[in-house]
Amino acid sequence: MRSGDRKSLARAITIVENDLEGASEILMSLETQNLPPVIGVTGPPGAGKSTLINELISFYTKAGERVAVIAVDPTSPFTSGSLLGDRLRMPDHFNNPLVFIRSLATRGALGGLSAKAVEVTDLIRNAGFDRVIIETVGVGQSEVEIAGLADITLLVLVPEAGDDIQALKSGVMEIADVFVVNKSDRPGADTFIRNIGSLLHGNAAHAIDREVIKTAAHYGEGITELAAAIERYAQHGITPVRKAQLYAIKAWKIISQQRMQNVDREMLLKNIENELKSGKFQLYRFCSGYYQ
Numbered sequence: 001m002r003s004g005d006r007k008s009l010a011r012a013i014t015i016v017e018n019d020l021e022g023a024s025e026i027l028m029s030l031e032t033q034n035l036p037p038v039i040g041v042t043g044p045p046g047a048g049k050s051t052l053i054n055e056l057i058s059f060y061t062k063a064g065e066r067v068a069v070i071a072v073d074p075t076s077p078f079t080s081g082s083l084l085g086d087r088l089r090m091p092d093h094f095n096n097p098l099v100f101i102r103s104l105a106t107r108g109a110l111g112g113l114s115a116k117a118v119e120v121t122d123l124i125r126n127a128g129f130d131r132v133i134i135e136t137v138g139v140g141q142s143e144v145e146i147a148g149l150a151d152i153t154l155l156v157l158v159p160e161a162g163d164d165i166q167a168l169k170s171g172v173m174e175i176a177d178v179f180v181v182n183k184s185d186r187p188g189a190d191t192f193i194r195n196i197g198s199l200l201h202g203n204a205a206h207a208i209d210r211e212v213i214k215t216a217a218h219y220g221e222g223i224t225e226l227a228a229a230i231e232r233y234a235q236h237g238i239t240p241v242r243k244a245q246l247y248a249i250k251a252w253k254i255i256s257q258q259r260m261q262n263v264d265r266e267m268l269l270k271n272i273e274n275e276l277k278s279g280k281f282q283l284y285r286f287c288s289g290y291y292q
């Protein structure tokens with residue numbers, strides 16, 4: 001897998017996603033050094049995220065770089081590894097040997113990241129790629145979720161989002177490391193960019209000034225500038241403090257997941273119903289059975 005063998009990577013993903021024997025050994029043996037940063041691309045439906053990624057893939061592969069793309073598909077909860085989903089999303093690059101595209105199933109209709117998103121992303125980072133990009137649609141919580149998964153989060157917006165940038169949920173603005181104003185061929189782009197800029201001053205959570213990049217992905221415009229901004233953030237934005245924060249978010253997810261193993265709401269309901277019937281249910285004694 002480390003030497004770039006795709007079949008090995010696919011097998012490792014299957015093992016880890018399904019928690020098969022060996023999953024934990026694979027994860028424990030992953031490298032910690034010299035891994036490519038994960039570039040997260042999020043934003044509202046239709047903002048042009050896939051089009052932008054397509055252009056970034058072209059940009060990177062022209063330089064001979066190997067690129068992995070993880071597409072989180074909220075429209076279908078069962079697209080894990082789906083070829084159809086893969087084909088539809090990045091048609092230009094499906095047959096390029098430098099490019100690896102993988103869909104991740106989501107937890108449900110809201111587009112939350114799949115339970116094993118952190119682990120699968122880490123496997124892909126260990127598989128010899130120069131760039132790792134993950135796309136997720138910004139519905140509800142998922143922008144915030146991608147923030148923990150990506151080392152660099154690009155928030156893709158379009159001028160139509162209105163001059164009323166205040167309308168954007170504040171949490172969404174905060175997770176952006178680089179702003180991308182796409183569809184800048186449409187009217188209002190420059191005003192929109194200025195409005196974002198005026199909101200960005202003095203945000204202590206970010207080590208460097210956050211940039212706003214103007215693109216028209218459909219016309220291949222602004223891609224070089226975007227790639228340069230990504231590079232600058234990778235160099236100066238991922239400080240030791242930031243790194244620790246990102247790892248803390250991931251650790252929280254992994255530990256919570258382990259602790260909640262074999263606990264689900266339906267099973268809880270069933271067990272509670274049974275205990276209620278037999279007349280011995282007591283909330284705290286019941287819960288204590290699940291603590292260890």
Ligand SMILES: Nc1nc2c(ncn2[C@@H]2O[C@H](COP(=O)(O)OP(=O)(O)OP(=O)(O)O)[C@@H](O)[C@H]2O)c(=O)[nH]1
Nearest residue numbers: 044045046047048049050051137182183216217218
């Ligand atoms: N006018 C214009 N249209 C664009 C631009 N970039 C993308 N589009 C179009 O916008 C539409 C949506 O683009 P996608 O790349 O699929 O957007 P997305 O954000 O990936 O969409 P979802 O994954 O469904 O959330 C497509 O029809 C694109 O051709 C642009 O710069 N200008």
Ligand SMILES: [Mg+2]
Nearest residue numbers: 049050051135
């Ligand atoms: Mg898309």
